[in-house]
Amino acid sequence: MTVFLLLCLMLVLAVAAFVVCRARALALSGGKIGVLHSLPGYYGWHGAIMVLLPGLAVLLVWLVVQPMVIESRISATLPAELTADDSARALAMADVRRLAAGLDVAIAAGSVTVDASGTPQIAGSGTMREALAEAGVALAEDVSPQILTAAQAYRGLSATGAAWRALAVLAAALAGFALAVRMTEPELRARNRVEGVVEGLLMAASTIAILTTVGIVWSMLSETFNFFSMYPAADFFFGLTWSPNFRGDSELGFIPLLWGTLYISLISMLVAVPIGLFAAIYLAEYASPAVRGWVKPLIEVIAGIPTVVFGLFALVTVGPLLRDYFAEPLGLGNSGSSVMTAGIVIGILNIPFISSLADDIINAVPQALRDGSYGLGATKSETVRQVIIPAALPGIVGAVLLAASRAIGETMIVSMGAGAAAKLDLNPFEAMTTMTVKIVGQLTGDTDFASPETLVAFALGMTLFVITLGLNILALYVVRKYREQYE
Incomplete structure (x- = not known):
C-alpha cells in the first residue's frame, strides 16, 4: 500500500x-x-x-x-x-x-x-x-x-x-x-485538548523556521571548517588571486570575488535607489489616483520577470550598447560583458523592490505630520524633504537593504552580463564576476567534495552570509538612530 x-x-x-x-x-x-x-x-x-x-x-x-x-x-x-x-x-x-x-x-x-x-x-x-x-x-x-x-x-x-x-x-x-x-x-475537556494540539502545531511551525536557519548555518560552518583544514585561512581571506585548479597548485584568494561583488552591487544601487525612491515619492505624493492606478502596476511588473530574461537582456542589448557607444569610443574596452552591464540590469531589477516598499512606507506616514507642516507654511516639496522622508526613513532603509541583498545574491544576470573573470580592476567596462557565480561554478559538474577547490564554495557562502549579516546590523543601527528623533 x-x-x-x-x-x-x-x-x-x-x-x-x-x-x-x-x-x-x-x-x-x-x-x-x-x-x-x-x-x-x-x-x-x-x-x-x-x-x-x-x-x-x-x-x-x-x-x-x-x-x-x-x-x-x-x-x-x-x-x-x-x-x-x-x-x-x-x-x-x-x-x-x-x-x-x-x-x-x-x-x-x-x-x-x-x-x-x-x-x-x-x-x-x-x-x-x-x-x-x-x-x-x-x-x-x-x-x-x-x-x-x-x-x-x-x-x-x-x-x-x-x-x-x-x-x-x-x-x-x-x-x-x-x-x-x-x-x-x-x-x-475536549476544547482544552484540541486547543493544546493546535498550539503545539503552531509552535512546531515556528520551530521549523528556526531549525531551518540553524541547519543552513551548521551545514555551511561544517564544510567551511573542512575547507580551512585543507587550505590556509590567511591565503583565502587575503589572497589577491583566484585560480582554482583541481590538479593542484590552486590559489583561492577571495578578494577579487569580493571586489566584483561589491562593485556590481554598488552600481546597481546607484541605479535602483534614486529611480525607485523618486518613483515612490511621485506615486505617493504627487501622482493623481488615475496616474497611480496604471503607473504602479507597470513598475511592479518588472519584479515578475525571471532573472534569466534580465540576463538575456544584459547579454543581447545592454552589453553591446555600452560597448559600442561608451567603452570602445572612450578606449575603456571592447567587451559586452562588464561590471556596468550587470550593475545596470540588476539595478533595473531592483527598482520595484525599492519603489513598492518605499511607497507603502510613505503612505503609512500619519497625515497629521503633513497637515502640521502645511499649517506652518511649508510647501509640498519642503514637507516631503523635511518631514515625510525623515519619518519614513526606517522603512526606506529596509527597502534599500532588501535591494542590496538581492543585488549581492544575484547570479544569473552576473554570469550572463558580467563574465567570469575574477580580478581587481577599477574599469567598470571590464568583465568581472561575483562570489555567487563562483559558488555555482565550483559546485557544478563532476566535483570532488574532498578537495579544497570544491569546499571553497561553502567558505564563500559563509563569508557572504557574514557580510549580509553585517549589513543587517548596520541598517538596524541607522534605523534606531533616526527613529529616536520622532518618538
Missing part, C-alpha cells in the same frame, strides 16, 4: 471519528448542550486528532527507520569489494535502489513477472538485462550480478515493509479511534 493511499485511509478514519464522537457527545448530553464541558464540535475534532496523531507518528517513524534497516541488511550481503569503504558502499546501494526501481517499472510493463514467492522472472527469453532494457530501464555494463540480486532482495524487503507499515499505521489509527470514542464523556 502506497503512502498516499495510507494517508487517504487515515483521513477517512478521521472523518468517521469526528462524526461518531460528535454524535456520541450529543447523545450523552440528552439534548442539553450545557451539560457538556465543550461544544460538540470539539468532541468531534478530538476524535479526529486521536486518529491522526498516532497514525502519522507511526508512519513517520516507519518511513525513517525502514530504509536504514533494509539498506543495512542488503549491504551485509554484498561482496567485500563493493563495501570496502563508505563511499563504495553508498555507490553500491545507489545502484541497488536504482535497479529495484527499474524492476518495478519492468514488472509494470510486463517484461518481467513475479512468481509465487515474489521473485522476479523474465517474461520471455533472454536475460534480465534485456528484459529491463525492453521496459526502458538501461543498465550500465559494469553492473554485477550481485548488485542485480541485491536489487531483487531490496524490492522484496521494501514490499514486505510496506505491508507491515500499512498494518501498523492502520492499527494505531483504529486504536486511537476506539480510545477517542471511549473517552467521549460530558466531563471530557
Whole structure:
C-alpha cells in the first residue's frame, strides 16, 4: 500500500471519528448542550486528532527507520569489494535502489513477472538485462550480478515493509479511534485538548523556521571548517588571486570575488535607489489616483520577470550598447560583458523592490505630520524633504537593504552580463564576476567534495552570509538612530 493511499485511509478514519464522537457527545448530553464541558464540535475534532496523531507518528517513524534497516541488511550481503569503504558502499546501494526501481517499472510493463514467492522472472527469453532494457530501464555494463540480486532482495524487503507499515499505521489509527470514542464523556475537556494540539502545531511551525536557519548555518560552518583544514585561512581571506585548479597548485584568494561583488552591487544601487525612491515619492505624493492606478502596476511588473530574461537582456542589448557607444569610443574596452552591464540590469531589477516598499512606507506616514507642516507654511516639496522622508526613513532603509541583498545574491544576470573573470580592476567596462557565480561554478559538474577547490564554495557562502549579516546590523543601527528623533 502506497503512502498516499495510507494517508487517504487515515483521513477517512478521521472523518468517521469526528462524526461518531460528535454524535456520541450529543447523545450523552440528552439534548442539553450545557451539560457538556465543550461544544460538540470539539468532541468531534478530538476524535479526529486521536486518529491522526498516532497514525502519522507511526508512519513517520516507519518511513525513517525502514530504509536504514533494509539498506543495512542488503549491504551485509554484498561482496567485500563493493563495501570496502563508505563511499563504495553508498555507490553500491545507489545502484541497488536504482535497479529495484527499474524492476518495478519492468514488472509494470510486463517484461518481467513475479512468481509465487515474489521473485522476479523474465517474461520471455533472454536475460534480465534485456528484459529491463525492453521496459526502458538501461543498465550500465559494469553492473554485477550481485548488485542485480541485491536489487531483487531490496524490492522484496521494501514490499514486505510496506505491508507491515500499512498494518501498523492502520492499527494505531483504529486504536486511537476506539480510545477517542471511549473517552467521549460530558466531563471530557475536549476544547482544552484540541486547543493544546493546535498550539503545539503552531509552535512546531515556528520551530521549523528556526531549525531551518540553524541547519543552513551548521551545514555551511561544517564544510567551511573542512575547507580551512585543507587550505590556509590567511591565503583565502587575503589572497589577491583566484585560480582554482583541481590538479593542484590552486590559489583561492577571495578578494577579487569580493571586489566584483561589491562593485556590481554598488552600481546597481546607484541605479535602483534614486529611480525607485523618486518613483515612490511621485506615486505617493504627487501622482493623481488615475496616474497611480496604471503607473504602479507597470513598475511592479518588472519584479515578475525571471532573472534569466534580465540576463538575456544584459547579454543581447545592454552589453553591446555600452560597448559600442561608451567603452570602445572612450578606449575603456571592447567587451559586452562588464561590471556596468550587470550593475545596470540588476539595478533595473531592483527598482520595484525599492519603489513598492518605499511607497507603502510613505503612505503609512500619519497625515497629521503633513497637515502640521502645511499649517506652518511649508510647501509640498519642503514637507516631503523635511518631514515625510525623515519619518519614513526606517522603512526606506529596509527597502534599500532588501535591494542590496538581492543585488549581492544575484547570479544569473552576473554570469550572463558580467563574465567570469575574477580580478581587481577599477574599469567598470571590464568583465568581472561575483562570489555567487563562483559558488555555482565550483559546485557544478563532476566535483570532488574532498578537495579544497570544491569546499571553497561553502567558505564563500559563509563569508557572504557574514557580510549580509553585517549589513543587517548596520541598517538596524541607522534605523534606531533616526527613529529616536520622532518618538
